Amino acid sequence: MSPARTRRWAWAATARPVLAAAVAVAGLVACQLQAGSADALLIIRHGGTYTGTYRSVNSAVPCVLIATTEPVVLRDCVLYGAGDLIRATQGGAQLTVLNCRGYGLPQSQDQTRHGHFLEVNSARSVRIEHNYFERTTGISIYQWSGDGTPAQTLTVRYNSARNIDGRFRDGGSTMANFLGLNGLPGLANIEVAWNQVINEPDQSLVEDNINFFNSGGTRTSPARLHHNYIQGAYPYPATSATYSGSGITLDGDGRAAASTTAYVEGYDNQVVSTCAALNIAAGHHNHFHHNRLITAGLLPDGTRLVANYAAAGLWNAYRQPTTVFNHNLFSSNVIGFVHWGGSSPWPNRQDLSTGACTPCTGTVHLPNPITLQTEQAEWARWQQKLRREGLRVGPILAKPRPAAIAQTR
Incomplete structure (x- = not known):
């Protein structure tokens, strides 16, 4: 169980325009950088399909x-x-991001975060599929203006991310998530599935890899959070004794049942080598089941991980009344979580947070020892799962187009 955190996200959307040449190619609007351009910004003022390579330092x-x-x-x-790779903060966006690759560059200013792969405010629809990004502060989505129909909802699937990084270049940091949702309560048809996130110790600083803050689904259409592979959630440096991050956390300070995190169903996720795996800290009618939570309590070089606490935690972090915090449950999760000095269910284990997981039922406690090899076996299990389903995460390379055949008369 990680300590409760109060999220306060306020994002500005200011930028100076930089022109790029645009040409129509095969029905796409393809924008290329001008030679010698140090900073490049594509401003999309009209709907359509866009492709190209862009760089901003x-x-x-x-x-x-x-x-x-x-x-x-x-x-x-x-x-x-060096900043946000894609920004859609003016409201009402209807955005699909497909098969893109994003790379965070060193910040150009002190006390400044790495950019988001995607930052969105008050969108109508967002679909993010088959992308790869590294050394960014991930995907941040704040509030919603769509109606929750399948055409106006949030879908995040088949993406691959590496080293979510909230560090500033001159010391200090900010919270960073692979996916952070804030202020999307009661949104039907949410799906977050088949994503792969790998964070390396001392090369990343993630808070919760996935955080639902005052966000979730509906009674008839719960948010589906499933079949994600999350590896790594460490402090910086990784040998530090304190850290509040996790694999997945359901969070929120909403004071009413309609404004807090609710109706989230998380299942068949694999969370490996994290200081905390799954947390429910707020809300109602949230259920984690049939997930695999594996942590050996060691960094890859064999050094003990000392900031980790427990795999599963369920507690009323904001001390809300039972009208707001109710019907939350963990069931049938497979757990092997080493916490040095822990005692649940055996010495040096903390599969369930002590005193904070009473409604956690049907837990399958893996037998000791839980080792780095146990963690590696989860990666193999993930790869087998992808092959079995015929799926691939990250970009799918387009097949080369056949050469044009010259026609003669």
Whole structure:
């Protein structure tokens, strides 16, 4: 169980325009950088499908800015940025991000975060599939203006991310998530599935890899949070004794049942080598079941991980009344979580948070020892799962187009 944290996210959407040449190619709008351009910003003012390579070394200048409420598809883009790679914060966005690659560059200013792969405010629809990004502060989605129908909801699937990094270049840090939701309560048809997130010790600083804050589904359409592989959630440096991050946390300070985190169903996720795995700290009608939570209590070089606490925690962090915090449950999860000095269910284990997981039923406690090899076996299990389902995470390379055949008369 990680300590309760109060999230306060306020995002500005300011940027100076930088022109890029645009040409129509095979029905796409393909934008190329001008030679010698140090900073590049594509401002999308009209709907359509866009592709291209963009690079911004200025932390204040995003690579791509969405400035329209018309449907936009970003496909096969390659993005390099010291700031946000894609920003859609003007409200009403209808955005699909497909098959793109994003790379965080060193910040251009002190006390400044790495950019998000994608930052969105008050969107109508967002679909993020088959992308890869590294050394960013992940995907941040704040509030919602869609109606929750299948065409106006949030879908995050088949993505691969590495080293979510909230560190500043000159010391200090900010919270960073692979996926952070804030202020999306009662949104039907949410799906977050088949994503792969790997964070390396001392190369990353993630808070909760996935955090639902005052966000969730509905009674008839719970948010589906399933078949994600999450590896790594460490302090910086990784040998530090304190840390509040996790694999997945359901959180929120909403004071009413309709404004807190609710109706989230998390299942068939694998959470490996984290200081905490799954937490329910707020809300109602949230259920984690049939997940695998494995931590050996060791860093890859064999050094003990001392900041970790417990695999599963369920507690009323915001001390809300039973009208707001109720009907939360863990059931049938497979857990092997080493916490040095722990005692649940055996010495040096903390599969369930002491005193904070009474409604945790049907837990399958893996037998000792839980080792680095046990963690590695989870990676093999994940790969087998992808093969069995015929799925691939990250970008799918397009097949080369056949060469044009010259026609003669």
